[in-house]
Amino acid sequence: KQEVTQIPAALSVPEGENLVLNCSFTDSAIYNLQWFRQDPGKGLTSLLLIQSSQREQTSGRLNASLDKSSGRSTLYIAASQPGDSATYLCAPWGQAGTALIFGKGTTLSVSS
Amino acid sequence: DAGVIQSPRHEVTEMGQEVTLRCKPISGHDYLFWYRQTMMRGLELLIYFNNNVPIDDSGMPEDRFSAKMPNASFSTLKIQPSEPRDSAVYFCASRDGTNTEAFFGQGTRLTVV
Numbered sequence: 636k637q638e639v640t641q642i643p644a645a646l647s648v649p650e651g652e653n654l655v656l657n658c659s660f661t662d663s664a665i666y667n668l669q670w671f672r673q674d675p676g677k678g679l680t681s682l683l684l685i686q687s688s689q690r691e692q693t694s695g696r697l698n699a700s701l702d703k704s705s706g707r708s709t710l711y712i713a714a715s716q717p718g719d720s721a722t723y724l725c726a727p728w729g730q731a732g733t734a735l736i737f738g739k740g741t742t743l744s745v746s747s
Numbered sequence: 748d749a750g751v752i753q754s755p756r757h758e759v760t761e762m763g764q765e766v767t768l769r770c771k772p773i774s775g776h777d778y779l780f781w782y783r784q785t786m787m788r789g790l791e792l793l794i795y796f797n798n799n800v801p802i803d804d805s806g807m808p809e810d811r812f813s814a815k816m817p818n819a820s821f822s823t824l825k826i827q828p829s830e831p832r833d834s835a836v837y838f839c840a841s842r843d844g845t846n847t848e849a850f851f852g853q854g855t856r857l858t859v860v
Contacts, residue, residue, distance in 0.1 A: 666845070667845075667846065669848060669849060671851075677853065677854075678838065678851045678852055678853040678854050679838070679840075679851040680851075681848045681849070681850060681851075684847070684848045686846055687846070724790070726849075731845035731846070732778075732797060732802075732845050733803075734780055734792050734795045734803065735780070735792075735840075735849055736792065737782075737789060737790040738789070739789040740789070
């Protein structure tokens with residue numbers, strides 16, 4: 636059974652810092668991996684999808700990498716802003732056609 | 748497209764009552780997922796469908812929970828009878844095929860008193 640761990644559970648940084656959020660998963664035989672953000676009391680917003688043939692994906696100030704063999708993904712946020720404050724969740728899914736499995740997320744707070 | 752639409756957004760019900768949560772996936776998406784989110788357990792997969800057929804319901808906690816997808820544009824999650832421990836936020840998500848992003852609805856916050 637796939638288990639997903641996200642470290643750290645919470646992170647507080649001043650505005651402008653670059654930061655890395657970590658995600659590890661026990662079953663390396665994953666197909667794709669998706670990163671989401673969740674604002675308090677809201678739904679999940681998709682940030683990035685790393686497909687099975689990719690090792691990295693970028694969107695604006697966000698960069699996500701995937702190393703299947705080691706069971707790890709990282710989300711890099713450049714020049715953090717207060718608007719980045721949210722919970723970030725990673726979700727790998729197994730063979731094609733299976734469901735996303737979630738970690739408990741990293742709650743980020745960026746102060747101005 | 749308006750995205751994944753869930754209703755109601757909030758539901759407060761008394762223990763023992765039947766509760767029905769509804770989801771309209773994004774048009775053309777052939778996968779539909781139901782998740783439950785609590786502070787203690789995070790996001791848990793309850794059940795998912797492919798082309799309206801349930802594929803994995805191993806996450807459904809008890810027989811009190813049931814889900815249906817009568818057509819490609821509608822799914823329900825029913826709890827009967829409801830219990831206070833069912834209080835959580837229930838999310839529906841949909842996806843087109845196996846190699847694209849999944850999109851989530853805004854969730855239904857269920858409170859059972």
